[in-house]
Amino acid sequence: MELETKTIIIENNRCAWGKCIFCSFSKKRDIPVLGENRLNQLIENELKGITTLKQLKFFNSGSFLDANQIPVFVQDFVLKKCKELKTEELIFECHPMFITDKNIERIRKTLDSLNYNPKISVAIGLETADDRMLKKIKKGITLQSFEKAVGLLKKYNFYARTYLMANLPYEKDVEKSLDRSVDFALKHSEKICIINTYPYGYAELFDIWLSRKWHPLNKKDFENLTGKYKKNKKIEIYFDDFISYPKFSIAKQKKVDLYGANKFNLTHPYYEVWQEYLADFYLPPKIKNCILFLPCSFRKPYSMSKTHKAILERLKSVFGYEKIHQIMISNPGLIPREFESKYPFANYDWSEAQETPAIKKLYTKVTQERIEKYLENHRAHYAYTSKKPVFCYLKYESESYIALENACKKQNIALVNLLDKEAYDFLKKEGMRSILTNQILLDKMFLHIAKAKI
Ligand code: SF4
Structure with missing residues (x-):
C-alpha cells in the first residue's frame, strides 16, 4: 500500500x-x-x-x-x-x-x-x-x-x-x-x-x-x-484536531454533589462545559440522521431504567433504527445516548418532589436555550426543516417538552411527539401510572415513527 x-x-x-x-x-x-x-x-x-x-x-x-x-x-x-x-x-x-x-x-x-x-x-x-x-x-x-x-x-x-x-x-x-x-x-x-x-x-x-x-x-x-x-x-x-469530550478527573468528580432540583444542579459548570462541547465541537455519528428526544430517568445510566428498557425494546424493531439518534433531555442538558455513562450523566439526580414553580420556569428557559443551540449548530448534519421533523417521546405537560416545542418553533423545525396524544390523555385520566411504558403508547410510538419513514 x-x-x-x-x-x-x-x-x-x-x-x-x-x-x-x-x-x-x-x-x-x-x-x-x-x-x-x-x-x-x-x-x-x-x-x-x-x-x-x-x-x-x-x-x-x-x-x-x-x-x-x-x-x-x-x-x-x-x-x-x-x-x-x-x-x-x-x-x-x-x-x-x-x-x-x-x-x-x-x-x-x-x-x-x-x-x-x-x-x-x-x-x-x-x-x-x-x-x-x-x-x-x-x-x-x-x-x-x-x-x-x-x-x-x-x-x-x-x-x-x-x-x-x-x-x-x-x-x-x-x-x-x-x-x-x-x-x-x-x-x-x-x-x-x-x-x-x-x-x-x-x-x-x-x-x-x-x-x-x-x-x-x-x-x-x-x-x-x-x-x-x-x-x-x-x-x-x-479547528478541532484531536478534540475529545469533557473528561473529569476523580478529584473533580468527588468535589461536587449534583443532587436536588435547584439552580446549582441545573447550571453547574460541569453541565455547561458539556453543553458547550455538544453544541460547538461534537460531531453526531454519521449514520444518525434523525433525532428522537427522550426523557431522563431516575436510574442511571438511563438505558438501565424500566422506562428506557421498554422504549428501547419497542424502538429496536423500527426499520432504520440505527439512524435514530436518541438524545435525552434532563437538567444537565442534552445527553446523546452514547454519552449516558460518562460523568456526570450517570451521577446526578433531580428530584421532582423538590421542584418549585420558579425552578420549573428556569429549567424550561435554560433547557430551551440548550436545545436551540444544539439544533441550530447541527442543522446541516440532521437536515431537519419545517417539513423534516425531529421526534420526541415526552409527556406533553413536562417542562422538557415545553422547552423543546418552543425551541423547535424558534428554529422553524417541525416536531412530532410520538406519544399518542389521544391515548395519553385517556390513560392519564384513568390514573394510569408508569404511563410511558404502557404497551398501547409504545405500540403507537412504533406506528408513528414507522409511518414517518426515517
Ligand atoms: S507539557 Fe505538554 S504541551 Fe507542554 S511541552 Fe510537554 S507535552 Fe508538550
Missing part, C-alpha cells in the same frame, strides 16, 4: 517539561512507560502493510529527542523505517530544551550512516510570540530560546514547523496576538500550524473553562479569526 501521509501517536513516559497549562497528557496519573522493543513493535504495527510513505508525522506528547520518552534505539528505528518506506518528510515534535547540538548532530549522523537524506521537520509548540504570555501559559521557553533552537535546526538542514495557539486565555486581543505570533513565526519557520486552543480534562486550562471566564472558540469564531491565513501555503489551520 502506498500512502501520502501517516500520523503515529505513541505516548510513552512523562514529558520532561510537563507544565504547560493547556496540556492534559503530562498531568495524567498513569502514563505508560514502555520498553524499547515494545515501542518498536508498536511503530511496526502502525506501519504494517505500507510499502511507500511520503510523509510520516510522529507525535509522542513531549519530545522525540528526549531519550527518556523515545530512546535513541527507537529514534534510530523510526529513521530506518522511514528509509525503508522511502519517506520524503519526517515530522516529529520536540520541546526546544531537547533541540541541542548533541541531539541534532546525532540524528544527522544516523541519517548519513543510512545514506538517507529526508526532509526533517521539527514541530515546536511556540504557541505565542509573546514572552509575557509564554510565562503565563507556563510554556518553559522564551522567544530567545525558540530562536536559538530554530537556528540549530537550520545549521543541520532541518526545518522548523511552528505551532501557534489561537485564543489563549489571559489574552485581551486574540486577533492582535495571533497576527503578531504569525508574523514572528513566519520569519523563523518553514511551516506554521495554527490550532484552536481547547481544554482537555487534566489541564489547568480545563479549570479555567469551568470557571466560565474563558471559552474555546466555536467553528464560526475560529474561522473569522483565522480565515485571513487560509490561502497562505505556509500555514495549516486546525
Whole structure:
C-alpha cells in the first residue's frame, strides 16, 4: 500500500517539561512507560502493510529527542523505517530544551550512516510570540530560546514547523496576538500550524473553562479569526484536531454533589462545559440522521431504567433504527445516548418532589436555550426543516417538552411527539401510572415513527 501521509501517536513516559497549562497528557496519573522493543513493535504495527510513505508525522506528547520518552534505539528505528518506506518528510515534535547540538548532530549522523537524506521537520509548540504570555501559559521557553533552537535546526538542514495557539486565555486581543505570533513565526519557520486552543480534562486550562471566564472558540469564531491565513501555503489551520469530550478527573468528580432540583444542579459548570462541547465541537455519528428526544430517568445510566428498557425494546424493531439518534433531555442538558455513562450523566439526580414553580420556569428557559443551540449548530448534519421533523417521546405537560416545542418553533423545525396524544390523555385520566411504558403508547410510538419513514 502506498500512502501520502501517516500520523503515529505513541505516548510513552512523562514529558520532561510537563507544565504547560493547556496540556492534559503530562498531568495524567498513569502514563505508560514502555520498553524499547515494545515501542518498536508498536511503530511496526502502525506501519504494517505500507510499502511507500511520503510523509510520516510522529507525535509522542513531549519530545522525540528526549531519550527518556523515545530512546535513541527507537529514534534510530523510526529513521530506518522511514528509509525503508522511502519517506520524503519526517515530522516529529520536540520541546526546544531537547533541540541541542548533541541531539541534532546525532540524528544527522544516523541519517548519513543510512545514506538517507529526508526532509526533517521539527514541530515546536511556540504557541505565542509573546514572552509575557509564554510565562503565563507556563510554556518553559522564551522567544530567545525558540530562536536559538530554530537556528540549530537550520545549521543541520532541518526545518522548523511552528505551532501557534489561537485564543489563549489571559489574552485581551486574540486577533492582535495571533497576527503578531504569525508574523514572528513566519520569519523563523518553514511551516506554521495554527490550532484552536481547547481544554482537555487534566489541564489547568480545563479549570479555567469551568470557571466560565474563558471559552474555546466555536467553528464560526475560529474561522473569522483565522480565515485571513487560509490561502497562505505556509500555514495549516486546525479547528478541532484531536478534540475529545469533557473528561473529569476523580478529584473533580468527588468535589461536587449534583443532587436536588435547584439552580446549582441545573447550571453547574460541569453541565455547561458539556453543553458547550455538544453544541460547538461534537460531531453526531454519521449514520444518525434523525433525532428522537427522550426523557431522563431516575436510574442511571438511563438505558438501565424500566422506562428506557421498554422504549428501547419497542424502538429496536423500527426499520432504520440505527439512524435514530436518541438524545435525552434532563437538567444537565442534552445527553446523546452514547454519552449516558460518562460523568456526570450517570451521577446526578433531580428530584421532582423538590421542584418549585420558579425552578420549573428556569429549567424550561435554560433547557430551551440548550436545545436551540444544539439544533441550530447541527442543522446541516440532521437536515431537519419545517417539513423534516425531529421526534420526541415526552409527556406533553413536562417542562422538557415545553422547552423543546418552543425551541423547535424558534428554529422553524417541525416536531412530532410520538406519544399518542389521544391515548395519553385517556390513560392519564384513568390514573394510569408508569404511563410511558404502557404497551398501547409504545405500540403507537412504533406506528408513528414507522409511518414517518426515517
Ligand atoms: S511541552 Fe508538550 S507535552 Fe510537554 S507539557 Fe507542554 S504541551 Fe505538554
